[in-house]
Amino acid sequence: MSVLRRFGRLALSLFVLVSAAFAMLHLVPGDPVRAALGDDAPAALVEARRHELWLDRPLWEQYTHYLHRLITGDLGTSMVSGLPVGDVIGARFPATATLAALSLAVVLLVSVPTGMAMAALTRGERHRAAELTFTGVTGALSLIPEFLLAVGLVAVMSVGLGWLPVAGMSGPASYLLPVLALACGPAAALSRIVRVESLKVFGQDYIRTARSKRLPRRLIYLRHALPNLLTAALTIGGLLAGGLIAGTVLVETVFAWPGLGSTIVQSIQGKDYPLVQGIVLVYGGIVLVVNLGVDLLLGVLDPRSMIRES
Incomplete structure (x- = not known):
């Protein structure tokens, strides 16, 4: 029973960690896409990037999409290099x-x-x-x-x-x-x-x-x-x-x-x-x-x- 309790704590801690990582993007002041692409980036490119990252959706929809991607092993795509985040981390x-x-x-x-x-x-x-x-x-x-x-x-x-x-x-x-x-x-x-x-x-x-x-x-x-x-x-x-x-x-x-x-x-x-x-x-x-x-x-x-x- 104690082993199950420990794994339960791990699951709860992972949930808190995932939620905190999701909140990180939304607690950053300003538009993270504009910050990554630069002030001179065309508005159409910024909007396309926001749509690609699901940042133009409601917050709850972004969160469920984020959880779904994590469950399937998808950590997203780097804004700078355009490479999958999982590949960068794996390297x-x-x-x-x-x-x-x-x-x-x-x-x-x-x-x-x-x-x-x-x-x-x-x-x-x-x-x-x-x-x-x-x-x-x-x-x-x-x-x-x-x-x-x-x-x-x-x-x-x-x-x-x-x-x-x-x-x-x-x-x-x-x-x-x-x-x-x-x-x-x-x-x-x-x-x-x-x-x-x-x-x-x-x-x-x-x-x-x-x-x-x-x-x-x-x-x-x-x-x-x-x-x-x-x-x-x-x-x-x-x-x-x-x-x-x-x-x-x-x-x-x-x-x-x-x-x-x-x-x-x-x-x-x-x-x-x-x-x-x-x-x-x-x-x-x-x-x-x-x-x-x-x-x-x-x-x-x-x-x-x-x-x-x-």
């Missing part, structure tokens, strides 16, 4: 998906072991200097906006030292700076949370029992502590994933990355509203699906969470 989506997936993997692979290691090092009020350094550095990194970090990385690593490509997607080396810019803040924030949760787990009776049996530390941390940390890490990681996906918009712009992030910025500047609508739907849908996936995974790791919601 740009893999670059964004790869960048986001690599960044999320780096966040998890760095934050979980780092947080656990710092908890093991500083438990029992030990190594206060290391604790203060860790909290200070991670706190500062988690507050730096992704785009600002991206600009700094380009200035130092690309322009200053010339070690890595400045922009574009031209091989494995071109992934390093965008992934670092996206992953640095979330990894720092999550490592702080993992450390706090690790300290709680390390104080549990079953961990003390494992230590009393003189089990190897590797066994204590990986077999006994890590599974109990995954619930908190995945919960926060799922929340951070939404911000990470949204962060690709500005980071892709800085690195001229050929993905959806840079495309939506160009579409907003060019007033290509059908393309903006389509990309907003994709971004919102990804965040909702990721959150649902995290919920279901948490239910598998901790069945009690499913029972509590039943």
Whole structure:
């Protein structure tokens, strides 16, 4: 029953997202068609374009037509290029998906072991200097906006030292700076949370029992502590994933990355509203699906969470 409730929430959230994307076109001041075609466009061309986009129909009719097109997989046509929005998104989506997936993997692979290691090092009020350094550095990194970090990385690593490509997607080396810019803040924030949760787990009776049996530390941390940390890490990681996906918009712009992030910025500047609508739907849908996936995974790791919601 809890699984059905989660899918029900997803359906409701998708409905709200679709409705908000539809409203976007009508909340923009002025005539979006005139804005896209320019002030010098002939009135006949503007009217023909409005008719093509159904903007000369009543609002309820436009909305039902919009829903029908979405159900059939039609996201509309770009006002600028004249290409189907679905084709544009399909061509740009893999670059964004790869960048986001690599960044999320780096966040998890760095934050979980780092947080656990710092908890093991500083438990029992030990190594206060290391604790203060860790909290200070991670706190500062988690507050730096992704785009600002991206600009700094380009200035130092690309322009200053010339070690890595400045922009574009031209091989494995071109992934390093965008992934670092996206992953640095979330990894720092999550490592702080993992450390706090690790300290709680390390104080549990079953961990003390494992230590009393003189089990190897590797066994204590990986077999006994890590599974109990995954619930908190995945919960926060799922929340951070939404911000990470949204962060690709500005980071892709800085690195001229050929993905959806840079495309939506160009579409907003060019007033290509059908393309903006389509990309907003994709971004919102990804965040909702990721959150649902995290919920279901948490239910598998901790069945009690499913029972509590039943």
